Amino acid sequence: MLDFVQQLVSGIALGCVYGLIALGFVLVYKATEVVNFAQGDLMMLGGFFAFTFIGMMGLNYWVGFAGAVAAMALFGMLAERIVVRPILGYPQFSIIMATIGLGYFLRSVAGMIWGTDDLKIETPFSQGVLRIGALVLAYDKLSVIAATVILCTLFYLFFNKTTLGTAMRASSENMLAAYYMGIPVKRVVSIVWAISAAVATCAGVLLAPITFIHSNVGLVLGLKAFPAAVLGGFGSIPGAVVGGVLIGVIESMAGFYLPEGWKDVAPYVVLLAVLLLKPEGLFGLHVRKKV
């Protein structure tokens, strides 16, 4: 039983990371119907930025964290301006390819600049564990869970209660109509990319003590975040996090109870099952097609 709870908690922590990355996918998808395959690489880059600020320049952890988030938000805007905006409105496949290309580029350039070694950031949560009875919980994992809950709540409120959030939903539904209604669609898209890069950075920095930072971390985790986003229903913010947690728990349980090899495959098996049985996901909306 204790093993089970331990696995459950570590699965939830892992799942929260997937959830955070999936949250980035969902934000961009919600506002522009674009799927950003470079989301994991934005996370990786955010981790490297934080490493530069904290590890190399010796800034305070929180200052470095904020700096990395701000820098990545700018970077997200830049990437949107250069790569995505010219092809907005073209078939999804073009945009997927463009973001795959962007991901390739970021991965290689990060490898060139920061080298291919595993890097580590000293965080306030790196050491120490919380003991509840016989249960041992590491602070770094708890910090991921806490951050996910906070960010998810913030975004849920943001999208449903604020004017900007409503503008984002509107431009996702019909960019032209939104534009005619006076919504600055271009700026909205730009802001969405900034937010999604910032979320990715949060994931990258929180993950740094757990998986370390190296140039391929984004690819591995980014691909695992897809099942999370699909399970939750692309386009639903609570869905992304719930999907992430489910995938994380499934992966962790599969690693513990099933034969070797299942751990890596399980998320994808679940993904295929979801796509087969309920393609719109747990929280997704059913989209009707227009001829």
Add this chain to the structure above:
Amino acid sequence: MRFLFKTDYDDDIRLFPHSGYVVSYGLLIAVLLIAPYVLSSYLMSQLVFVCIYATVGVALLILTGFTGQASLGHAAFLAIGAYTAAYLQKYNVPFPVYFLAAGLLTGLIGALVGFPALRLQGIYLVIATISFAFIVEEILARWESVTNGNEGMRIKTLSLLGVAVPRDSPAFYFLCLAVLVLTIVGTLNLLRSPTGRAFVAIRDSETAARSMGVNVALYKVKSFAISAAITGFAGVLFAHKLSFISPEMFTLQLSIEFIIVILIGGTFSLHGAVLGAIFIVMIDPFLTYLKDDMPGIIAGVAATFGAGAEAAANVQAKVAAFASLNGLKGAIYGVIIVLFVLFEPLGLYGRWLKIKLFFQLFPLYKRATFKRQKIYVKSERNR
């Protein structure tokens, strides 16, 4: 300029619309036939890879270019073809049998993948095919009794009707070329048939195709099966060319490379697959060239423009250091993909058509001829 007057319904579906095609393709075939006796062995080896990649490119074009179903899992089909060949070869099955068996098995698995894909579109389909590829990769690594796990499998020299065909011989190149040409001609025929028309109809609008009486589900599964089968054939050749296969060769990276092949070549015509394959395979020799010769050339240019000997040497060292950076290939890949998507979405073949049209219509060429429509409304996008 040549004007084609269509006087017969057959004019629309002729393989060679006019004699110019016969001449130019005849010349191309002649050049390809004498290539092994002229080119160096390294370039020959690259040319074999061009043939294999182009075959996969054609397969992917059938699925992605003509049926409109994106797939990022073709490395898995290639792997299934390659492993089938390797496994059957162990039991002394002759080449023609395991070649066909590999294609059949891969086609069958392709059809099985096609069924779940019926309900999926766009991004979901991409994700589903990625997952499929991951699962296949993991199975290859774990099913040790058949695939020998991560240690990989060796493939013996190909023997065709009792004659050994080593992997670097001209005969092997001719075999690959023959497979490619047969695939292309077969695909051209397929696209002229009702099946091919149905594929294109599904690509352009699924709903419209259905209302015209096209059985969308059937044709999607067919498209998956055909595409997978061709990839399986290519997989057999791939395995023989490499003579050693292991699961880590068939990763997502390879699937992306295949997609790049058709993206760079152009997704609307079979020419694209071949041009894209040439581009992708020849980028390696080009990068080697860049690494070896570029620093010297740039230093030479710098010297001509009045830089001193010391400065020129400095420049040379810097360029050399840059060219030998790790991961330069990945960065170049990334930049190329983005540039093509942004500036030449029709690919190399599209560029060629534009240039051709420019000269044909000389003073009257309009850029808008090739302009694509942008869709900003969600409900119109998913069709």
